[in-house]
Amino acid sequence: MFQANQPPQWADRLLEWCCAPHLLEDVQGDLHEVYQKRLAEAGPAKARRDYVVAVLHHLTPFFIRRKKTVLRPGEYPSPSPLNPDMLRNYITIALRTLAHNKAYSVINIVGLSIGLAAAMLIILYTKDEVSYDRFHANAPRLYRITSRELSPAGKVENRQGNTGLLQGPTFAAGVPEIQSFVRYKEDRHDMKQGTDVVSQSVFVADTSFFSVFTFPLLSGDPKTALQQPRSVVISEDMAAKQFGTTDALGKTIFFKRSFDNGDTFEPYTVTGVVRQMPQNSSIRFDVLMPMVVTPQEMTNSENWFNIFENTFVLLTPKADIQAVEAKMNRIYRADAAASIKMMAEKFGFKNKVEYALQPFTAMHLSQDLRADNGLVGGSNPLFSYILTGIALFILLIACINFVNLTVARSLKRAKEIGVRKVVGSGRAQLMFQFLGESFLLCFGAFVLALILVQLVLPTFNQLANKSLALAYLLDGRLVLGYIGLFLLTGFLAGFYPALVLSRYSPVQTLYKRISLSGKNYLQQSLVVLQFALASFLVIATLTIYSQFNYLTNKDLGYDDKDLVSIDKSGLTRSEAKLLHDELLKNPNIVGVAPKNGGQWGTVAKINEGKEINFTYETIDPAYLPLLKIPVRQGRNFSADFPADSTHSVLVNERFVKEAGWKDPIGQPVDFWYNKGEVYTVVGVVKDHHFNGLSQEIGPQLFTTKPGNQFGKAFIKIRPNTASASLQYIERTFKRLFPINPYAFSFVDEDNLKRYESEAKWKQIMLFGAILTIFISCIGLFGLATLSAERRTKEIGIRKVLGASVTSIIQLLSSDFLKLVLLSFVVAFPAAWYAMRQWLQNYPYRIDISAWTFVIAALLALLIAFVTVSFQSIRTALTNPVRSLRSE
Amino acid sequence: MRRAFLGEFEEIILLVVAACTTEAYGVNVWEDVQQQTGRAITMSAVHTTLYRLEEKGYLSSVLGGATAERGGRRKRFFTLTGLGVRALQDIQAVRARLWQAIPQDKFQLIVG
Numbered sequence: 001m002f003q004a005n006q007p008p009q010w011a012d013r014l015l016e017w018c019c020a021p022h023l024l025e026d027v028q029g030d031l032h033e034v035y036q037k038r039l040a041e042a043g044p045a046k047a048r049r050d051y052v053v054a055v056l057h058h059l060t061p062f063f064i065r066r067k068k069t070v071l072r073p074g075e076y077p078s079p080s081p082l083n084p085d086m087l088r089n090y091i092t093i094a095l096r097t098l099a100h101n102k103a104y105s106v107i108n109i110v111g112l113s114i115g116l117a118a119a120m121l122i123i124l125y126t127k128d129e130v131s132y133d134r135f136h137a138n139a140p141r142l143y144r145i146t147s148r149e150l151s152p153a154g155k156v157e158n159r160q161g162n163t164g165l166l167q168g169p170t171f172a173a174g175v176p177e178i179q180s181f182v183r184y185k186e187d188r189h190d191m192k193q194g195t196d197v198v199s200q201s202v203f204v205a206d207t208s209f210f211s212v213f214t215f216p217l218l219s220g221d222p223k224t225a226l227q228q229p230r231s232v233v234i235s236e237d238m239a240a241k242q243f244g245t246t247d248a249l250g251k252t253i254f255f256k257r258s259f260d261n262g263d264t265f266e267p268y269t270v271t272g273v274v275r276q277m278p279q280n281s282s283i284r285f286d287v288l289m290p291m292v293v294t295p296q297e298m299t300n301s302e303n304w305f306n307i308f309e310n311t312f313v314l315l316t317p318k319a320d321i322q323a324v325e326a327k328m329n330r331i332y333r334a335d336a337a338a339s340i341k342m343m344a345e346k347f348g349f350k351n352k353v354e355y356a357l358q359p360f361t362a363m364h365l366s367q368d369l370r371a372d373n374g375l376v377g378g379s380n381p382l383f384s385y386i387l388t389g390i391a392l393f394i395l396l397i398a399c400i401n402f403v404n405l406t407v408a409r410s411l412k413r414a415k416e417i418g419v420r421k422v423v424g425s426g427r428a429q430l431m432f433q434f435l436g437e438s439f440l441l442c443f444g445a446f447v448l449a450l451i452l453v454q455l456v457l458p459t460f461n462q463l464a465n466k467s468l469a470l471a472y473l474l475d476g477r478l479v480l481g482y483i484g485l486f487l488l489t490g491f492l493a494g495f496y497p498a499l500v501l502s503r504y505s506p507v508q509t510l511y512k513r514i515s516l517s518g519k520n521y522l523q524q525s526l527v528v529l530q531f532a533l534a535s536f537l538v539i540a541t542l543t544i545y546s547q548f549n550y551l552t553n554k555d556l557g558y559d560d561k562d563l564v565s566i567d568k569s570g571l572t573r574s575e576a577k578l579l580h581d582e583l584l585k586n587p588n589i590v591g592v593a594p595k596n597g598g599q600w601g602t603v604a605k606i607n608e609g610k611e612i613n614f615t616y617e618t619i620d621p622a623y624l625p626l627l628k629i630p631v632r633q634g635r636n637f638s639a640d641f642p643a644d645s646t647h648s649v650l651v652n653e654r655f656v657k658e659a660g661w662k663d664p665i666g667q668p669v670d671f672w673y674n675k676g677e678v679y680t681v682v683g684v685v686k687d688h689h690f691n692g693l694s695q696e697i698g699p700q701l702f703t704t705k706p707g708n709q710f711g712k713a714f715i716k717i718r719p720n721t722a723s724a725s726l727q728y729i730e731r732t733f734k735r736l737f738p739i740n741p742y743a744f745s746f747v748d749e750d751n752l753k754r755y756e757s758e759a760k761w762k763q764i765m766l767f768g769a770i771l772t773i774f775i776s777c778i779g780l781f782g783l784a785t786l787s788a789e790r791r792t793k794e795i796g797i798r799k800v801l802g803a804s805v806t807s808i809i810q811l812l813s814s815d816f817l818k819l820v821l822l823s824f825v826v827a828f829p830a831a832w833y834a835m836r837q838w839l840q841n842y843p844y845r846i847d848i849s850a851w852t853f854v855i856a857a858l859l860a861l862l863i864a865f866v867t868v869s870f871q872s873i874r875t876a877l878t879n880p881v882r883s884l885r886s887e
Numbered sequence: 888m889r890r891a892f893l894g895e896f897e898e899i900i901l902l903v904v905a906a907c908t909t910e911a912y913g914v915n916v917w918e919d920v921q922q923q924t925g926r927a928i929t930m931s932a933v934h935t936t937l938y939r940l941e942e943k944g945y946l947s948s949v950l951g952g953a954t955a956e957r958g959g960r961r962k963r964f965f966t967l968t969g970l971g972v973r974a975l976q977d978i979q980a981v982r983a984r985l986w987q988a989i990p991q992d993k994f995q996l997i998v999g
Binding site: 023025026027028029030031032033034036053054057058060062063 | 912913914917929930931932934935938950953954956957958960961962963
């Protein structure tokens with residue numbers, strides 16, 4: 001409808017909508033008055049146009065801004081939750097509440113930040129584990145050639161992550177999807193360093209190494225660095241060690257191959273210095289040389305079965321793995337046909353070998369196909385799971401405490417909520433206030449957690465054998481995760497007062513005492529959960545400790561005290577005799593016994609045709625007596641029987657058992673693949689743990705065959721003469737073998753090193769258990785304080801009526817102790833099951849003892865009692881006059 | 888005492904309100920200002936200035952005097968406050984002092 005005597009409606013609307021309410025009436029009135037005047041003077045069209053212009057002139061911030069500064073009598077501001085004055089009030093109140101309840105505040109913030117810090121540490125750890133080897137630009141297309149052996153029946157008998165010389169080049173030539181391949185293996189060379197000779201771990205790889213993997217060179221050309229046979233690429237560290245500078249391009253290092261005794265040192269030219277390799281890399285080298293393979297080796301089909309190195313392949317994008325594997329196996333069957341036949345005839349090897357590809361990034365955590373043979377850091381995903389579990393436990397408990405205490409404390413603030421509602425606060429405001437408060441607390445805890453992580457990181461790195469840094473956390477997804485965690489914790493902690501308490505009508509909160517009977521169950525079950533987790537961890541720690549003690553203290557069956565082991569590759573019989581004679585000139589040296597280096601395994605036929613696999617030890621007659629390994633039946637090797645070296649062997653009890661011999665002495669052992677090598681068993685040696693306790697004792701066979709080289713020597717020294725003896729040994733060694741690197745170790749220390757991972761886990765579990773107990777305790781302490789405070793009047797009345805201090809302590813503590821007892825019901829079966837599973841990993845293990853549970857239970861009860869009674873004694877001792885005086 | 892600080896337009900508005908024989912409100916102030924100065928001025932400028940002056944304490948206002956042509960809306964009547972009067976007097980005094988300080992024949996010299 002068009003009304004001529006009224007201004008345009010839309011302009012009017014616009015004005016009403018935009019203009020601040022306190023200005024609207026008179027402004028609009030004035031405009032209308034002018035409109036009427038213009039209507040009379042100049043007609044409707046002009047008046048309307050003028051009106052619109054005038055309205056548009058009023059659409060300035062001055063009129064649009066809603067103001068409360070111009071307050072007139074009878075007008076009140078309507079505060080928004082975000083009003084600065086309200087915000088200031090919220091912060092004041094929050095700080096006052098914190099300051100007023102210092103104990104809760106500290107418990108809340110410190111508890112949560114410890115939980116967060118633990119979670120952050122673990123995230124760091126698992127992130128590092130999961131991110132292993134992912135930094136290579138080609139990572140998604142990188143694979144390792146692996147194989148599996150199938151028995152004629154089709155059963156998988158063996159999986160092999162390693163390959164030989166032929167697999168890489170042959171497959172790469174025949175399968176178009178394989179872009180390039182790298183063979184990578186570890187050697188030890190002697191290296192001249194100044195005037196010293198050190199035994200240096202050296203890696204050899206194909207020329208394509210630097211184009212397949214992402215290892216940036218500080219200097220040198222990655223394409224040509226490994227082209228010349230006498231070139232070497234070294235790490236920054238090695239360059240600094242050798243030349244004192246990373247600018248080492250073109251300089252020379254002298255190496256001698258350890259295996260061939262006759263060789264002399266040869267110069268190698270540095271063709272590249274590689275930048276510090278990332279922490280999370282399976283491939284880490286200080287010295288890298290080009291792989292040199294003779295043409296004869298490459299044409300020898302037998303090399304298909306000579307397996308000793310890792311071969312990596314780079315596939316084309318979008319290559320189908322299964323198709324590639326099928327092609328590889330076709331090529332293998334065609335190319336190695338002769339060799340397969342030969343193996344079957346010569347060794348009776350009837351198993352079928354199949355090749356497969358393992359993603360490069362899956363190596364680090366793989367259990368069947370481990371990252372070994374020159375690859376480092378291979379790890380067990382179980383470690384990550386356990387650690388993540390502990391971290392989640394701790395974080396969960398810390399969050400529970402945080403929520404629990406905030407909720408409990410907010411009950412005391414019910415009055416505040418009531419008063420706020422009476423003076424006009426809306427629910428939105430209360431929610432904003434309480435959620436904001438809990439987010440603020442949470443933020444404080446986060447900051448503290450970051451500081452804690454920074455402080456603890458060095459210790460943690462040592463425990464977990466890593467070099468993590470806080471900067472590692474700066475990753476898009478992780479930061480998002482933290483923000484998520486922050487929001488979740490903040491919300492969970494704030495949601496009760498913000499959403500539940502704010503709902504109550506002020507009359508209820510101010511007049512009646514709200515009783516929250518339902519919530520008690522929640523709190524109680526949270527306490528039960530906490531203590532269940534804590535006692536679970538205590539039991540786990542105790543079990544791991546006793547298993548560790550068992551492993552390190554159990555009698556190994558031989559004497560490893562005061563036993564020094566030195567390595568000397570290619571130790572000939574005459575050299576061994578010379579070493580023996582020279583060393584025994586010193587009265588501190590009790591005995592010397594040479595042995596083969598490393599661990600050899602082989603196979604032989606017994607009982608007319610049955611094959612048996614065993615550990616093959618080459619020793620001399622002095623070995624068994626020196627290590628105090630008793631001979632159970634028959635006799636030791638002896639110089640009195642010259643035929644021993646060519647005709648006699650000793651075996652261990654396990655060998656006898658596996659062979660099923662009733663009368664082992666005189667039984668033949670046939671090394672059928674070496675013509676005419678048939679030995680007679682002349683003695684049975686008592687089983688001893690030559691491989692440590694994490695492996696079962698296997699069959700073992702001892703020989704003195706002259707054709708087998710020694711590789712090391714055990715030297716028994718007189719007790720407490722270590723430094724003098726070692727000095728003498730080193731001098732003698734250097735005199736006798738000047739071009740061999742000298743290195744010694746104590747056998748008992750080596751044996752302890754086998755349990756390094758157990759030792760680390762022992763520490764981490766202890767750390768986790770202590771943290772969990774600590775956090776549970778502060779939570780319990782907070783709850784006990786609150787419950788005591790809530791019952792102040794009740795206790796006052798009880799005391800007036802004659803209750804004793806002990807009965808009141810009992811009253812206050814028994815509630816909590818009951819909960820702790822209840823937690824055992826949950827924790828013990830779970831702990832028993834988990835520990836039994838864990839112990840299954842060890843062939844030699846302890847039984848889970850009932851004492852572990854008793855000790856854990858007593859510990860938990862004691863800690864809980866001390867925590868609770870600290871508060872309850874104080875409450876029980878207060879004068880009832882004080883608690884009853886005020887209402 | 889704080890010096891009154893008024894802009895030129897504010898001073899004019901204030902003077903117009905002071906000079907108003909009837910009760911001063913948006914429309915008649917607007918008309919008077921245009922009449923007195925001969926400038927075309929928008930209504931919103933007058934409104935803004937009036938409210939500013941009220942904020943500064945030179946004016947005070949009451950609502951009242953609704954008429955039919957205003958659609959029953961009240962007017963906001965502005966009156967000078969003591970502070971406003973003093974501000975005008977101050978300005979007047981300063982001007983008078985300055986006028987007096989001008990040498991007598993100076994204007995004649997310039998104008999010729």
